[in-house]
Structure formats: structure tokens, C-alpha cells
Amino acid sequence: MSQADEIYIVAPGTAAKNQAATSRQLTHENQHIYDQLEMGRVEERWIKTTDQKDMLVWVIYPPQFDPKKKYPTLLYCEGGPQSPLSQFWSFRWNFQIMAANDYIVVAPCRRGMPGFGTEWNEAISGDYGGQCMKDYLTAIDEVAKEPFVDKDHLGCVGASFGGFSVYWLAGHHEGRFKAFIAHDGIFNMEMQYLETEEKWFANWDMGGAYWAKENETAQRTFANSPHRFVDRWDTPILCIHGEKDYRILANQAMAAFDAAQLRGIPSRLLIFPDENHWVLRPQNGVLWQRTFFAWLDRWLKPAKAGGHTPPYPGGHTPPYPGEHAPPYPRGHTPPASG
Numbered sequence: 001m002s003q004a005d006e007i008y009i010v011a012p013g014t015a016a017k018n019q020a021a022t023s024r025q026l027t028h029e030n031q032h033i034y035d036q037l038e039m040g041r042v043e044e045r046w047i048k049t050t051d052q053k054d055m056l057v058w059v060i061y062p063p064q065f066d067p068k069k070k071y072p073t074l075l076y077c078e079g080g081p082q083s084p085l086s087q088f089w090s091f092r093w094n095f096q097i098m099a100a101n102d103y104i105v106v107a108p109c110r111r112g113m114p115g116f117g118t119e120w121n122e123a124i125s126g127d128y129g130g131q132c133m134k135d136y137l138t139a140i141d142e143v144a145k146e147p148f149v150d151k152d153h154l155g156c157v158g159a160s161f162g163g164f165s166v167y168w169l170a171g172h173h174e175g176r177f178k179a180f181i182a183h184d185g186i187f188n189m190e191m192q193y194l195e196t197e198e199k200w201f202a203n204w205d206m207g208g209a210y211w212a213k214e215n216e217t218a219q220r221t222f223a224n225s226p227h228r229f230v231d232r233w234d235t236p237i238l239c240i241h242g243e244k245d246y247r248i249l250a251n252q253a254m255a256a257f258d259a260a261q262l263r264g265i266p267s268r269l270l271i272f273p274d275e276n277h278w279v280l281r282p283q284n285g286v287l288w289q290r291t292f293f294a295w296l297d298r299w300l301k302p303a304k305a306g307g308h309t310p311p312y313p314g315g316h317t318p319p320y321p322g323e324h325a326p327p328y329p330r331g332h333t334p335p336a337s338g
Contacts, residue, residue: 074104140176
């Protein structure tokens with residue numbers, strides 16, 4: 001979580017000789033860069049879930065962290081949904097960049113992740129809106145008890161299944177969060193079932209087709225589609241997607257953005273015409289990061305927004321250049337472009 005890939009040699013431990021495993025780093029390709037940076041501390045926590053299981057939660061702190069201060073805090077929702085949450089490094093989803101922008105990051109290893117046994121790994125299939133979502137909320141609720149967490153300025157971010165999680169939590173968070181960011185997420189499960197190029201996985205993880213009325217697992221899956229809970233949305237949301245994404249098509253983000261606009265919720269849409277399920281081009285990555293933190297800072301750092309949190313629905317701060325403000329009050333639509 002604090003460096004890019006390097007090559008290591010690992011010597012397994014032996015129980016018979018009471019020897020612990022050891023590792024030794026062989027390459028140091030980026031050390032000259034790391035030597036110029038201060039990384040945030042990465043903490044391992046174990047938290048009890050609602051069903052009394054032990055869940056690993058990573059907490060990443062800003063560099064020069066001061067426990068006497070209060071920090072805006074992000075719940076990170078991992079994709080996959082069966083992807084590990086471990087020592088990854090990216091120019092896009094990078095915990096150290098988030099921490100360097102003065103955010104505490106809470107990254108739970110919720111139900112569905114590998115490394116904690118088969119039962120834990122498989123528990124998410126057919127239960128997208130179930131225990132895994134409780135795990136997310138348990139993690140952020142527990143960490144938010146810390147005096148250095150600004151519980152009035154919590155954000156929720158994620159991509160792929162993490163994007164689905166953001167869209168779902170937008171309708172179920174009960175006022176916890178003040179900003180959401182969903183990247184390449186599933187908004188409408190029925191459309192996802194028909195659109196994705198990964199049909200075998202849709203059948204496996206969703207449990208079957210939405211028209212299979214006697215299939216209880218499938219019906220539970222599609223009943224938990226985020227688009228069914230838009231009436232409960234009440235929090236600013238940024239939707240990001242790549243138009244060459246065939247795993248989850250870009251119309252999912254477009255639909256989520258339109259839903260937020262029609263509900264009068266502050267929202268923004270960022271589409272990359274030349275990106276797929278990832279953001280691979282360097283300049284696109286720069287735009288992604290700038291947009292990501294501009295959105296979070298706007299809603300989670302009131303001092304940067306002019307000393308107060310932008311009120312809504314009674315009012316709003318000036319929109320981004322070229323961006324219309326959401327409809328305020330209800331029933332008033334933005335003027336036509338131009």
C-alpha cells in the first residue's frame with residue numbers, strides 16, 4: 001500500500017523448527033523517489049461485524065498525522081467483488097495519495113474477499129446488498145468513534161463492485177456520508193446482466209436471470225439493484241466511467257448521473273471516451289485525480305469551500321466552470337447551455 005511492485009524473495013517458515021517466514025527485497029527501482037516522500041502510516045485493525053465475525057480493516061493516516069486534529073475520512077469500497085485488499089499500488093486508486101491530501105482512509109476486507117477462508121470469500125455471491133454492506137458500515141462506524149475522525153465529513157468512494165457499493169450505499173447510508181464517488185460501477189443490475197461481456201460471472205454472482213421468478217437468489221440480487229433506491233438519494237455524487245468499458249458499460253454512470261440530476265442532487269459526470277474498466281493513460285490519470293479530490297474537497301473540507309459546508313437543498317456554491325448548478329429549489333431546472 002506504500003510502494004509500487006518490487007521483487008522479493010520469501011523463505012517460508014517451518015513450524016517444526018519454530019522458524020518464522022522471512023522476506024528480502026531484491027529490487028529498489030523507485031527508492032530514489034520514495035526517499036523524497038513521507039508516506040502515511042498504515043494500520044491493521046480487527047473489527048467485530050454485525051454477525052460477530054472478525055474483519056480486517058486497513059486504516060491509512062495522513063503524513064504528519066496529528067491525533068489532536070480532526071480529519072475528513074473516506075470509506076474505500078474494493079471492487080472484484082472477490083479481489084484482495086492488500087499491497088496494491090496504482091496511479092488511480094492510491095491510498096497514499098488520498099492520505100497525502102489529508103484524508104484518513106478506511107479500507108475494510110468485507111465479505112467476498114479472498115484470504116480469510118472459502119466461506120468468507122463465497123459469502124458475497126448472490127448477496128450483493130446483504131452482509132457485505134453491513135461490513136462496510138460497521139467499519140466506518142467503528143473508526144468514526146475515534147476523536148480524530150471528523151464524523152460530520154465522511155465520504156464513500158469505490159470502483160467496479162466498489163462503484164456498485166457506492167450507488168447502493170447512496171440509498172442506504174442514513175446520513176453518514178457527505179459525498180460519494182462511483183467509478184465504473186453498476187447502477188442498474190438488470191441492464192448489467194444483459195450488457196456485460198462476462199456473462200458466466202453474471203450468472204454465477206447474481207444467481208441467474210432477473211426473469212427467473214422462481215430463483216430466490218436471483219430475485220434477491222435484482223431486488224437490491226441501486227437504481228431501485230434513488231428515491232432515498234440525498235447526497236452529492238460524482239460518477240466516473242470509461243466508454244470502452246465492456247465489463248460494466250458507461251451508460252450505468254450516465255443513468256446514475258441523470259437520476260441524481262432529476263432528484264436535484266449535486267452531481268457531476270466524468271466520461272473517458274478512450275478508457276476501459278481502468279484508467280491507463282497518464283494524462284487521463286491526472287484528470288481523474290484532480291476531479292476526484294476537487295469533488296471531495298468541495299464537500300468534505302468546508303474551510304476550502306469558503307469557510308462553510310455548501311448548504312443544500314436551500315443553496316449551493318458556484319458550480320465548476322462550464323457546469324450548471326443542480327435544480328434549486330425543486331422544480332426549477334438549470335438554464336439551457338449557451
